Amino acid sequence: MARSEKAGGDVRRTGLFGQTRMTLYASRETHACVRRAAEVLGLGSGSLRLLPVDADFRVDVGALRAAIARDRAEGLRPFCVVGNAGTVNTGAVDDLEALADVAEQEGLWFHVDGAFGALAALSPRLRPLLRGMERADSLAFDLHKWMHIPFEAGCILVRSEAAHRRAFAYQTEYLAQMPRGLAARPSMFSEYGVQLTRGFRALKVWMSLKAHGAAKFARLIEQNVEQAHALARWVDAEPELQRLAPASLNVVCFRYVGRGVPEERLDAWNRELLCRLHESGVAVPSYTTLGGRHCLRVCLTNHRTRREDLEFLVQEILRLGRELSAELEAKSV
Ligand SMILES: *Cc1c(COP(=O)(O)O)cnc(C)c1O
Numbered sequence: 001m002a003r004s005e006k007a008g009g010d011v012r013r014t015g016l017f018g019q020t021r022m023t024l025y026a027s028r029e030t031h032a033c034v035r036r037a038a039e040v041l042g043l044g045s046g047s048l049r050l051l052p053v054d055a056d057f058r059v060d061v062g063a064l065r066a067a068i069a070r071d072r073a074e075g076l077r078p079f080c081v082v083g084n085a086g087t088v089n090t091g092a093v094d095d096l097e098a099l100a101d102v103a104e105q106e107g108l109w110f111h112v113d114g115a116f117g118a119l120a121a122l123s124p125r126l127r128p129l130l131r132g133m134e135r136a137d138s139l140a141f142d143l144h145k146w147m148h149i150p151f152e153a154g155c156i157l158v159r160s161e162a163a164h165r166r167a168f169a170y171q172t173e174y175l176a177q178m179p180r181g182l183a184a185r186p187s188m189f190s191e192y193g194v195q196l197t198r199g200f201r202a203l204k205v206w207m208s209l210k211a212h213g214a215a216k217f218a219r220l221i222e223q224n225v226e227q228a229h230a231l232a233r234w235v236d237a238e239p240e241l242q243r244l245a246p247a248s249l250n251v252v253c254f255r256y257v258g259r260g261v262p263e264e265r266l267d268a269w270n271r272e273l274l275c276r277l278h279e280s281g282v283a284v285p286s287y288t289t290l291g292g293r294h295c296l297r298v299c300l301t302n303h304r305t306r307r308e309d310l311e312f313l314v315q316e317i318l319r320l321g322r323e324l325s326a327e328l329e330a331k332s333v
Pocket of ligand 1: 031033086087088113114115116154
């Protein structure tokens with residue numbers, strides 16, 4: 001949609017041949033799905049400007065403005081900015097209000113990737129974290145993440161129905177609308193996306209909402225956020241553990257540092273520790289690398305998680321870390 005709205009001329013017919021290069025902007029912490037989109041749309045990943053982030057892993061808005069200005073000066077066509085409502089690595093929420101302002105001033109499409117974070121809007125207490133999200137031209141989020149819906153149920157909201165149709169709808173004889181009967185439907189979903197035949201994914205979402213109510217999902221989301229905050233506090237209280245990012249939503253990133261383990265060995269240690277933890281069957285946290293430092297990444301989206309589970313997780317990580325230290329000491333003697 002962003003491409004069809006912001007390219008000059010009729011990009012659906014001409015493709016991007018002969019077009020001025022169109023550039024889009026997102027933080028370095030943005031999920032690789034945006035790069036994939038740039039590739040699939042024929043824009044090329046070289047058109048995606050990955051911007052630096054601040055200490056809280058939020059996009060540097062000054063750098064965004066500068067990048068847009070630089071590209072304009074070179075005769076390129078900036079067309080889209082992507083904001084994060086919960087980055088994949090740390091759950092950071094970009095300053096969506098500021099991004100919406102930039103998009104408005106620069107005439108860019110404003111897309112928000114809220115894969116899991118957008119669902120926090122269900123909770124009145126957490127909603128302020130997402131301020132500015134409501135100004136997006138398009139917002140993508142997954143119901144199979146924080147709403148516990150069986151795989152898969154991605155969702156996209158688009159502000160302009162007309163822009164949405166302009167990007168995807170076309171007329172065919174065999175699917176033309178009829179005055180009455182079964183083919184008299186008002187419009188088809190295929191006019192709003194790339195799929196023609198499609199499953200009724202919305203049914204399971206609707207059933208879940210009917211069965212449990214939105215308020216219950218909000219409570220469960222709040223529960224995960226509280227658990228993440230508690231885990232962050234326990235990590236902070238343990239001198240052998242080091243937290244590497246703020247835990248604003250439901251993600252806690254930390255690593256085992258032991259007592260004076262040299263920095264250059266910590267990555268290998270934490271990799272080994274993670275493998276042992278997975279193999280032990282006790283817990284299966286994910287992992288990532290932040291600022292070049294490998295760490296465990298605990299992302300809480302399960303309604304069955306209990307605080308005791310997280311306390312146990314911390315104890316196990318400490319136990320495995322100490323076990324590792326002992327082995328290495330034994331080897332070096
Ligand atoms: C999970 C995730 C995606 C990709 O989601 P899928 O719909 O599961 O492919 C994109 N962005 C973010 C921020 C995510 O967390």
